[in-house]
Amino acid sequence: xxxxxxxxxxxxxxxxxxxxxxxxxxxxxxxxxxxxxxxxxxxxxxxxxxxxxxxxxxxxxxxxxxxxxxxxxxxxxxxxxxxxxxxxxxxxxxxxxxxxxxxxxxxxxxxxxxxxxxxxxxxxxxxxxxxxxxxxxxxxxxxxxxxxxxxxxxxxxxxxxxxxxxxxxxxxxxxxxxxxxxxxxxxxxxxxxxxxxxxxxxxxxxxxxxxxxxxxxxxxxxxxxxxxxxxxxxxxxxxxxxxxxxxxxxxxxxxxxxxxxxxxxxxxxxxxxxxxxxxxxxxxxxxxxxxxxxxxxx
Numbered sequence: 001x002x003x004x005x006x007x008x009x010x011x012x013x014x015x016x017x018x019x020x021x022x023x024x025x026x027x028x029x030x031x032x033x034x035x036x037x038x039x040x041x042x043x044x045x046x047x048x049x050x051x052x053x054x055x056x057x058x059x060x061x062x063x064x065x066x067x068x069x070x071x072x073x074x075x076x077x078x079x080x081x082x083x084x085x086x087x088x089x090x091x092x093x094x095x096x097x098x099x100x101x102x103x104x105x106x107x108x109x110x111x112x113x114x115x116x117x118x119x120x121x122x123x124x125x126x127x128x129x130x131x132x133x134x135x136x137x138x139x140x141x142x143x144x145x146x147x148x149x150x151x152x153x154x155x156x157x158x159x160x161x162x163x164x165x166x167x168x169x170x171x172x173x174x175x176x177x178x179x180x181x182x183x184x185x186x187x188x189x190x191x192x193x194x195x196x197x198x199x200x201x202x203x204x205x206x207x208x209x210x211x212x213x214x215x216x217x218x219x220x221x222x223x224x225x226x227x228x229x230x231x232x233x234x235x236x237x238x239x240x241x242x243x244x245x246x247x248x249x250x251x252x253x254x255x256x257x258x259x260x261x262x263x264x265x266x267x268x269x270x271x272x273x274x275x276x277x278x279x280x281x282x283x284x285x286x287x288x289x290x291x292x293x294x295x296x297x298x
Contacts, residue, residue: 013042013258014296017075021068027060031068035075043227044258048265052078076292079261083288085270088245090285094215095125095180098171098207102200102237103221104188105136108249108275112221113183114146115275115283116247121150125180130170131156132163132203133187143185149280163187164202171210182214197240204241217244219272224248224259231262234269247283249275260291 020034032053039049055078056071065071091099099116103109117127129147131154133139140156147154155170167184174182186203189196207214220243222230230248237243248260251274260271271286 013038014294017072017296021072024068026066027068027071031071032057032060035071039258042258043231043262045228045231045262045266048082048262051265052082052261072296076296079295080288080292082261083264083271083286083291085264085268088270089272089288091245091272092215092217096174096211096214097181098211098214098216099181099183100186100200100203100216100218100241101183101221102186102188102218102241102243104233107188107221107223107226108247109188109221110139110142110146110185111278112247112249112273112275112283113143113185114150115280116273117146117152117181117183118150118280119283120181120183121152126177127152127181127183128170128174128177128179129154130166130182130184132166132170133185134159134161134163134166135187135189139185139187163199164206167203167206168210171207175211182211193236193240200241218242219245219247221247221249222259222263224251224274227259230259231266234263234267238267238269243269245270245272247271247273247275248286251276260286 016038017035020031020038024031036049036053039052040046056074059065059074060071101109101113113129117129120127129143129152131140131143134157140159144154144156155166155173157166163186170182170184184203187196187199218241220234220237222233224230234246246263246269248271263269264271273283274286276282276284
């Protein structure tokens with residue numbers, strides 16, 4: 001996975017950590033407190049930062065670490081392990097596969113659907129898109145634009161129609177054509193959680209009934225530039241439906257990359273993909289070791 005402009009993911013975070021570590025000839029309490037402050041202000045949050053720094057302090061004590069440069073290595077290893085969810089980082093390779101995409105408007109959901117569909121095509125898998133966000137006027141049109149760009153069929157109904165009906169028709173089309181992957185756009189109206197929950201439950205019932213053999217993924221699309229607000233969305237959407245992973249978008253120009261660590265730590269949630277640009281190829285599989293390299297500009 002080649003990450004573009006790594007330093008841009010974290011803004012001054014890598015510089016600030018390096019300044020703290022390299023300014024000293026020996027590890028001391030003041031250095032550790034300053035490291036703690038850098039992590040907290042980089043959207044890793046208090047709880048996750050404390051979790052990280054407790055482990056750092058334990059290793060320093062148990063192994064009698066004196067060199068600041070060694071602390072940098074320890075810190076990267078701890079954060080990488082937090083991010084590494086093993087096989088859960090990978091999207092299901094089974095077919096047929098149904099992917100429910102959820103997230104608030106403006107978070108990059110439709111764009112991520114287009115990019116993900118393109119990835120599946122490059123892997124040789126056939127795809128159909130379901131325009132099940134029927135409450136936002138432009139949602140279906142935007143999805144069709146991405147469908148045309150990628151040469152993928154889009155199933156859509158009239159604005160305001162039942163999203164579960166769109167899912168039903170899309171499943172019938174996928175089954176009839178032997179399509180490998182069905183990607184479903186859904187509404188993200190968190191301000192009315194009870195309606196959204198009922199809507200998603202109905203969609204899931206239709207999928208369970210009409211496509212029982214299909215593997216399932218439910219991916220939450222989050223805008224990394226919103227920082228702590230993105231973290232709260234994991235909690236909110238997690239209360240509405242069972243999530244299997246996260247896609248972090250707009251990482252090409254944010255200083256808030258630390259939210260990936262918070263999400264992985266607080267919710268035990270895998271980040272499956274990151275968006276690093278506007279192009280159709282700019283959706284990359286998440287690699288924890290390479291991602292933490294951005295924190296240390298390595």
